[in-house]
Amino acid sequence: MDSLTQIVLGxxxxxVVLGKKVGNKAMLWGAIAGTLPDLDVYQSLFFxxxxxxxxxxxxxxxxxxxxxxxxxxxxxxxxxxxxxLAAFVGIILAYPVINSDNLVIIGMLSAAYLxxxxxxxxxxxxxxxxxxxxxxxxxxxxxxxxPLLDCHTTWGTQLLWPLPYKLAWNNIFVIDPLxxxxxxxxxxxxxxxxxxxxxxxxxNWTGIAISSLYMLWSLGAKWYTYGVFEDxxxxxxxxxTRLTTVPTPLNTFLWSATADGDTVLYSGLYxxxxxxxxxxxxxxxxxxxxxxxxxxxxxxxxxVHISKGWYVINDDxxxxxxxxxARYGPMYIGDKPxxxxxxxxxxxxxxxxxxxxxxxxANSAFIRKIFNTLWNRVWGK
Numbered sequence: 001m002d003s004l005t006q007i008v009l010g011x012x013x014x015x016v017v018l019g020k021k022v023g024n025k026a027m028l029w030g031a032i033a034g035t036l037p038d039l040d041v042y043q044s045l046f047f048x049x050x051x052x053x054x055x056x057x058x059x060x061x062x063x064x065x066x067x068x069x070x071x072x073x074x075x076x077x078x079x080x081x082x083x084x085l086a087a088f089v090g091i092i093l094a095y096p097v098i099n100s101d102n103l104v105i106i107g108m109l110s111a112a113y114l115x116x117x118x119x120x121x122x123x124x125x126x127x128x129x130x131x132x133x134x135x136x137x138x139x140x141x142x143x144x145x146x147p148l149l150d151c152h153t154t155w156g157t158q159l160l161w162p163l164p165y166k167l168a169w170n171n172i173f174v175i176d177p178l179x180x181x182x183x184x185x186x187x188x189x190x191x192x193x194x195x196x197x198x199x200x201x202x203x204n205w206t207g208i209a210i211s212s213l214y215m216l217w218s219l220g221a222k223w224y225t226y227g228v229f230e231d232x233x234x235x236x237x238x239x240x241t242r243l244t245t246v247p248t249p250l251n252t253f254l255w256s257a258t259a260d261g262d263t264v265l266y267s268g269l270y271x272x273x274x275x276x277x278x279x280x281x282x283x284x285x286x287x288x289x290x291x292x293x294x295x296x297x298x299x300x301x302x303x304v305h306i307s308k309g310w311y312v313i314n315d316d317x318x319x320x321x322x323x324x325x326a327r328y329g330p331m332y333i334g335d336k337p338x339x340x341x342x343x344x345x346x347x348x349x350x351x352x353x354x355x356x357x358x359x360x361x362a363n364s365a366f367i368r369k370i371f372n373t374l375w376n377r378v379w380g381k
Contacts, residue, residue, distance in 0.1 A: 001149055001172070003035055005180045009149060009211075010034015010142040012187050015204045017138040022129040023195035026138060027187070032088050033073070033142035037061045041095055050302060050343070050355055061147035062161035066140050074135035082120055089116050152215065154246050154327055170246045171218045177250060183211040218252040221272060228270050229257040232279040238266055244310065246329055249371075254378040256329030257281075258310065263288070265312065267330055267337060273380035284330070284337050287313040290321060291345075299355060303343065312339065321345040331370050338370070 014030015037060040044052040059065055076084050093113045097106050130138075147157040156168025172179065186207030193200035226245050233240060240259035248254045253273065259266040265286055268279040290313045294300045303323055304311065310326040323343045330337035343355050 001153060002175045002180070003038055004184070005175075006034045006038065006146050006149065007031045008034075008180060008184045008187055008207075009145055012183070012204055012208050013142045013145050014138050015187075015190065015200075016208075017141055018130055018134055019200070019204065020195055021134070022126075024191055025129065027191060029077070029135075030138060030142040032085075032092075033139050034146055035092060036069075036088075036143065037065070037146045039091060039095075045098065048355070050299070053306060054302065057147070057150060057155060057157040057166065059158070059161050061150060061157040062159055063144065063147075064161055066143040066147075070140035070143060071132075071136045073139045074132050077135050078132050082123075086117055086120050089113060089120070152218070169219075170244065171222045172215065172252060173247050173249050175250060176247075176252065178252070179211055179214050182214075183207045186210070214252075218247065221252050222247070222255070225255040225257075225270050225272070228277050229255075229259075229268060229279060232268070232270075232277065233259055233266070233281070235278065236281065238281065240266060244327060246327065248329070248331070248374060248378070250374075251378055254374070258326055258329050260310070265310075265326060269329075269377060271378055271380050273378070275380060282330075282337060284312060284326075286311070286326075287315075290315065291323075299345070311342075319347050321347075331374065 008031075010033050011027040011031040013034070014026040014028070017030070018026035037057075040056055040058065040060040041052075043055050047055065073084070090113060093109050097109050100106055100109075147159050150157045151159060151167045152169050152172045153174050154168055154170050155174070156166035158164070158166050160167070184207075186203050190200045190203035190207070193203070222245060226243075229243065229245060233243070238259065238261065240261045242260045243257060245255050245257045248256050248269070254269060254271040257266075257268050257270070257279070259281070261283075263286060265284045266281040267284055268281040270277070270279050288311075291300055307325040307327055312324045312326050314322045314324065321344075323345055324339035325341045326339060328339070328341065330339050346354050
């Protein structure tokens, strides 16, 4: 899920493990550990976009990573806490600086780091607050809960690395304010209480409980809506080989289903607020024949592996194809399906496919139309 959610989860876990002993320091290090697995985004600086996407949520999101790095981080912390904190804050803030061409953003993030560095250097650190074993436990639980949460999203995680499989349960969107905001508020309020306060413990556990109950709700909503989609496909006599369902952006009320009909995909939306359980499925030609002659090429094989075979090909111009990952389901402006993740593919002079670039991001006006449509559809309109 998004970085803010992982920071909040890490802080809450850190509080559970060591909050009573070291106070807000436990939340701080839990929050840092909670975001560490996502530092695999730095791979994009060294690899092409396809390779970086293949590696994303891989090694750093595994059980192995958590087991190995938890004691290493604990060992460094008990000896060089100030240095470790300065390094991690710098690494976390450096990535958006490197990838931004906005001087205002670069200036603000640089100033934020210098301010953090000032307080890090000025602060004193109690080396008797917790043992290395206790810090190891904090780092392990804050690290491992990150990929466990990410498993609930569509992209999934390579939790069992080095096995090549990514576990994805498809029951929550990567950003969901109904999961994050209440959790964040309870953690922030808990921070304001003394570390030995009973209210602090209750508030932190309440945030964990509410977020966990919402996750259970999302699993229940997925199970319920999956049945609605299956019944509707059967009622309409639609033949398909497999079916996938995902929540639409920012909510777990409106769900998107995609059924594989061999040469076409059947795409439908259903909201739990809909009065009619008969889903209107759109037929989308997957156009796989456009890349049939490239089926043995490495680029296409890798793309198909990432999307687990859920993809749509469209003509862009005579020399360019657009590959869209269809796992997330399309959004609609009118009757036109719009996919948000994919690549432009160009036909080389040697008759092979090459990735030219990621598809350009949609402009703000188009995004507003998408979210206006989404908002209305969530409520059954």
